[in-house]
Amino acid sequence: MPVFLTMCRSLVVGILCVFALSLSAQVPASRATVLPPLPNPAWLAQLIQSSPVLRQHTVGVCLADAATGQQVFGLNEDRYFTPASTMKLFSLYAGLHLLPDSLPSLHYIVRPDTLLFWGTGDPTLLHGDVPSARAFNFLLHRPEKLVYAPVPCVNAYGPGWTWDDYNYYFQPERGPFPIYGHTVRFYARAGQPTPRVVPQFFKPLTQPAPAGLPNPEHDHVHRQELGNRFLVFPFTNNWVDETPFRTSSALLLQLLQDTLRRPIVPAVLRLRPQDSVRVLRGLAVDSLYRRMLRVSDNFLAEQLLLMCSSALRPDSLNTARVIQVMRRRYLQDLPDAPRWVDGSGLSRLNLVTPRTLVALLFKLHQEVPEPRLFDLLAAGGRQGTLRRTTYRDARGPWLWGKTGTLTNNHNLCGYVRTKSGRIVAFSFMNNNHVAETSTIRKEMERILIQVHERL
Structure with a gap:
C-alpha cells in the first residue's frame, strides 16, 4: 500500500509540473520580458x-x-x-477608492405615504453630455408623495475661483442635487430670430441684448451676475452656447416639478432611528470619469x-x-x-x-x-x-x-x-x-x- 501511495504522489507531482510548464509557456512575452532599468536621459x-x-x-x-x-x-x-x-x-x-462601480444618484427614505429624498451630488440628471434618466424615472413613477430635503453642501464656488468667470461654461455652480448640469444651452441657427433654449423653463428669462450694449468678451450669451436673466447678442451664424444658471433650492424644486409634472414638497431632513437610508444607483462610474478626464470637465x-x-x-x-x-x-x-x-x-x-x-x-x-x-x-x-x-x-x-x-x-x-x-x-x-x-x-x-x- 505505501508503494502504491508513493507512485500516486509521483504521478500527481508530474502532472502538476507539466501543467505549470504549459501555463508558463502561455504567459505573454510582454509580461515575461523584464526590461533593464531606464537610462538617465x-x-x-x-x-x-x-x-x-x-x-x-x-x-x-x-x-x-x-x-x-x-x-x-x-x-x-x-x-x-x-x-x-x-x-x-x-x-x-x-x-x-470611495465609490463603487456605479454612481449614487440620490438618497431616499420610504415612509408610509411619503418618499423623502435628497441629493448625493450626482451631476448626471438630465445632463447634456453624460445624461442619466435613472433618478428621473424613479421619481416619476413612485406612488408616494415626493418630499425633497436639501442637505448642507459646500459653497457654489470653490476657494480661490475667479468670480467673474460665472458666465462661462467651464465654471457652473456646485450643488447637492444638480439638474441639467447647472447650465442653460442655447442653440442658434442663422436666419432664426432667437436661439432654442434648453431647458425651456429659461426661455421666458431670455431676451435680445439691447442695441449698443458693449460686448468686450464677444459672448454669445451674457447672464446677469446675481440672477437668471440671459441676454443674447445678435448673431449671423450657427453656434451652441452653455451658460451656467444661478442655483437655489427653490429653483431646483421648480425645475423638478416642471420636468416631472408632479408636485414636490420641501422639507428639513430629520432622520429617525427607524429610518433606513437607501441609495439609488445610476450610471457606471467610468462614464463620468471618461468625460471628466478626456475633455477636462470641471463640473463633473x-x-x-x-x-x-x-x-x-x-x-x-x-x-x-x-x-x-x-x-x-x-x-x-x-x-x-x-x-x-x-x-x-x-x-x-x-x-x-x-x-x-x-x-x-x-x-x-x-x-x-x-x-x-x-x-x-x-x-x-x-x-x-x-x-x-x-x-x-x-x-x-x-x-x-x-x-x-x-x-x-x-x-x-x-x-x-x-x-x-x-x-x-x-x-x-x-x-x-x-x-x-x-x-x-x-x-x-x-x-x-x-x-x-x-x-
Missing part, C-alpha cells in the same frame, strides 16, 4: 534648458518608469506648481468629490472632508504633500510638485488595469484635449494624459509608450509663462517626441 535637461520658448518661465519636469516607480529624470521636480486641471487625477483617485470633477463625500456621510456634502480622508488613508506616501482645495483644479490655491504627480500616476498604473486607465484619459491624436496633437504613429496613440490650463499656466502629465516598449510616467509643468499657450504646447510636443523616440 541627461540629454533631456539640455533640450529643455536650451529652449528659447521655455527659458523665461518656471518649468518642472519629472519622468519615472511606470512599472517600478523609479525616477529617471527630474528638473525642478521638487518645486510646487499651480497644477490647474491635472488636479482631476486626484479626484479620479478619490472616486476609485467637483461633483465627483461631493459624491465621495456622500459615500462617507450621507447627510452633508463636504469637499474638504474627502480631501482629508484621502490624504490620511491613501496618499501619505506621496513625495510632497499636495495643497488640494477643490476637485477641478480651477483654484490657484492648489499646489503640487511634478514628482508628486508622477507618484500619483504610478499608483494609478499599479491599481487600475492599463487598458481601462488609458481609455479614461485623453489620447494623442485621437480623443479629448489631446486629439489635435501628434502624439501618435501608425499603431495609434503613444501618449495618454491629462492637460491643465489656466491663464499663464499650461501643464501635461500622463504616460508615454516609448519605441523600446516601455511605459514612462511623466509630468511637464509650465507656470507663469507669457507666451501663447499654443506655443508652449508645441514646444512640449517637440520634447516629448524625443522622449518617445530615445527612451
